[in-house]
Amino acid sequence: MKENGSSEKELFSFLSSVRSDDLSYDRILSSMCTRPHPVAVRAHMLFIETNLGDPGLFPGTMGLEDELIRMLGSLFHHPDAGGYATSGGTESNIQALRIAKKQKPVARPNVIIPASAHFSFDKACDMLGLEMRSVPLDATYRMNPDTVAETVDSNTVAIVSIVGTTEYGMIDPIRDIAAVAGENGVFFHVDAAFGGLVAPFLEGIPPWDFTVPEVSSISVDPHKMGMSTIPCGALLLRDPGAFGCLNVDTPYLSVKKECTLAGTRPGAPVAGAYAVLQYLGREGLSAIVSGCMENTRRLIEGMEAYGYPRIVTPDVNVATFDCPLTPEGWRISRTRQGHMRTVLMPHVTRDVVESFLCTIGEMNA
Ligand SMILES: Cc1ncc(COP(=O)(O)O)c(C=O)c1O
Missing domain, CATH: 3.90.1150.10 (Aspartate Aminotransferase, domain 1)
Structure with missing residues (x-):
């Protein structure tokens, strides 16, 4: 850092030149x-100071986050889903697996994911000490329910399927995999980080969201197909109470407990996501x-x-x-x-x- 600060002119000319390298x-x-979307940018700027990590100071922004979750929950046929705005698909996937692991305390927990899964699951399994069982895809690049049924065992804490795979853009056969999860009493997470704001608008897609009773949680990223400002993801849970297992005491904040992974959380992209979804309908x-x-x-x-x-x-x-x-x-x-x-x-x-x-x-x- 320089001893004396730069002039604004000099600084912004430098920043512009750096930005032009992008x-x-x-x-x-x-x-x-x-x-x-321009509407997202405008809303983002209006909320630039807000911190959802201390929501009692920003009750307006906290209400907007609840509204965003309600909008996404309604889109996924469960307006009363629990949820919060994450920094994106990675955080949502980590948090979903944290909940699954806490719900089923076993000695050597494993998670079944499709070979198409995003690398955020490598991170999640590494952090959470989960054995990652990556199962091969079928000829159509989708997860194969029979292979999942062969792989699941009493130590499986979660099965993950994808709606809109990162590499090939496929939607896994959610209902069939849900049936395997249901038969085995296993938490079923749907990673719709990309496809969650695509699939609801496609014709002829088999049910994949909370209409499928075994779906426990869904990741969706407004900062992808929702044209929100970065970073804005969301994790939705069928049972809002399930977030409770992640709660930690937060003695010196305006709320007494917190289930989120991040502490300080930006309200600005939440406002951006809310604005763009509300504006476009x-x-x-x-x-x-x-x-x-x-x-x-x-x-x-x-x-x-x-x-x-x-x-x-x-x-x-x-x-x-x-x-x-x-x-x-x-x-x-x-x-x-x-x-x-x-x-x-x-x-x-x-x-x-x-x-x-x-x-x-x-x-x-
Ligand atoms: C299906 C899927 N899940 C999760 C992620 C991770 O999202 P993020 O980079 O926002 O953490 C991605 C990113 O492309 C993705 O495609």
């Missing part, structure tokens, strides 16, 4: 985040999802026309290809199996898709 979302097809979100799905189909059609077949037909807006190219000027990513992976977020408009396909066409010529 990539613009225009040509990013590898991210599950997107530009926040189901109709607006549905229009955004249908645009992203349309663009996903167009990209698949265009890539296949150039001879790069899809790996699988995705359930949500993630498209993967058997394509070795690295399109110049674009950001794509690779799955663990080496397939080209693209995420058709709201910033990936139809024009962006056509421009990407042009690049592929030129490289193919």
